Each structure stands twice: as C-alpha cells, then as structure tokens.
Amino acid sequence: MDKGALIPKQVFFTTGVGIHRNRLESFEVALRKAGIQTFNLVRVSSIMPPNCKIVSRARGLKKLSAGEIVFVVLSEAATNEPSRMVGAAIGLAQAMDERQYGYISEHHGYGMRKGLMADLVEDMAASMLATALGIEFDPDTAYDDRREIYKMSGKIVQSRACVQTAEGNKDGLWTTVVAAAVLVL
Numbered sequence: 001m002d003k004g005a006l007i008p009k010q011v012f013f014t015t016g017v018g019i020h021r022n023r024l025e026s027f028e029v030a031l032r033k034a035g036i037q038t039f040n041l042v043r044v045s046s047i048m049p050p051n052c053k054i055v056s057r058a059r060g061l062k063k064l065s066a067g068e069i070v071f072v073v074l075s076e077a078a079t080n081e082p083s084r085m086v087g088a089a090i091g092l093a094q095a096m097d098e099r100q101y102g103y104i105s106e107h108h109g110y111g112m113r114k115g116l117m118a119d120l121v122e123d124m125a126a127s128m129l130a131t132a133l134g135i136e137f138d139p140d141t142a143y144d145d146r147r148e149i150y151k152m153s154g155k156i157v158q159s160r161a162c163v164q165t166a167e168g169n170k171d172g173l174w175t176t177v178v179a180a181a182v183l184v185l
Contacts (some may be wrong), residue, residue, distance in 0.1 A: 007049050008071065008183035012060030013090060015164035018176045023078055026174035030076070034178050035061055039070040044183070046073060046128070048094060048102030055184070063184050071183040077108035078176040079168040085111050087165040088179040091121030093129040096157040103128040104181050118161035119143055126150055126159045 018029025
C-alpha cells in the first residue's frame with residue numbers, strides 16, 4: 001500500500017435544507033445547515049474505506065479547516081415547485097471485518113418520503129456489499145428479508161441511512177436538500 005495514499009480514517013454524516021430565490025444560494029444555505037459550506041467539496045464515489053470510523057458531525061468538523069479540500073459522497077436535489085417533495089439520501093453498509101471496505105450509496109429524487117428513501121439507500125449499499133462479499137441472495141426479495149440474510153451471513157455488521165426531505169417552498173422559492181458522507185483524512 002502506498003503510504004502517501006489518501007485514505008480517510010473517519011467519516012461523518014450530515015444533512016441540510018436551504019431555501020432562497022436563487023438555486024445556487026439555496027444550495028449554499030443547505031450546505032450551511034449541513035455545516036460543510038466552508039470547504040471545497042470534491043465528490044467521490046461509493047467506497048467506505050477499510051478501518052474508517054464513523055464519528056459525530058461535531059467531532060468530524062473539528063478536524064477540518066475552512067478552505068480545505070474535503071472529499072464527500074454527496075446527494076442533492078432541488079425544486080422551485082410549491083409543495084413538491086424533494087429528497088437526498090446517503091446509505092452505508094459496513095463489513096464485519098473492519099479491514100474490508102464497505103459501500104456508501106446516494107440517491108436523490110422527488111415524491112419519496114423519508115422512510116422509503118432511507119430503505120432504498122440502505123438497501124443499495126447493503127446489496128452492493130453483499131455482492132462484493134459473495135453473499136447469495138435473490139435481488140427480487142423484499143429488503144427486510146434480504147436484511148436478515150445479510151445479518152445471518154455474519155459478514156455485514158451494520159447498515160444505516162442519512163436522509164433529508166423537504167416540501168418545495170409554498171411561494172416558489174428554490175428548496176434544496178443535501179445529504180453527505182464527509183470523509184476525513
């Protein structure tokens with residue numbers, strides 16, 4: 001392994017909602033509510049590094065500095081349609097063996113309630129990890145049933161979801177939601 005590799009040691013999850021007359025500024029407000037507006041965010045794909053610890057948002061933010069380049073798995077969605085449901089979600093699945101990588105999934109969309117979106121991203125992350133670990137399952141089986149198969153395999157220790165939903169502003173202002181897994185080096 002390259003000792004100069006950028007492998008995060010910690011991750012934290014955060015969400016936010018922003019409302020503003022301009023779309024970009026509603027995104028900025030959402031990042032502010034999530035506590036990550038002062039960083040130069042670089043979107044990365046969906047691998048939870050081996051031996052990476054989940055920490056609280058407050059603990060993770062203490063390790064970062066304004067202007068720092070910060071890697072995130074970011075989900076965002078926006079609408080300016082009054083009452084339109086908008087959502088952003090991040091899912092995580094970790095292997096029992098901490099030396100094994102896990103998966104982070106993201107989804108954004110319209111019309112889904114928080115619980116359904118949470119199940120979706122958790123299912124996606126757990127299914128990707130199960131496939132990587134060689135756990136056999138029927139992808140057409142309900143997630144609750146597959147979750148039991150994953151647990152019984154003894155190979156997946158946990159899965160979780162981080163979700164933010166909101167209804168579009170009644171006056172047609174831009175409403176933006178973000179959900180992020182923030183990787184800390």
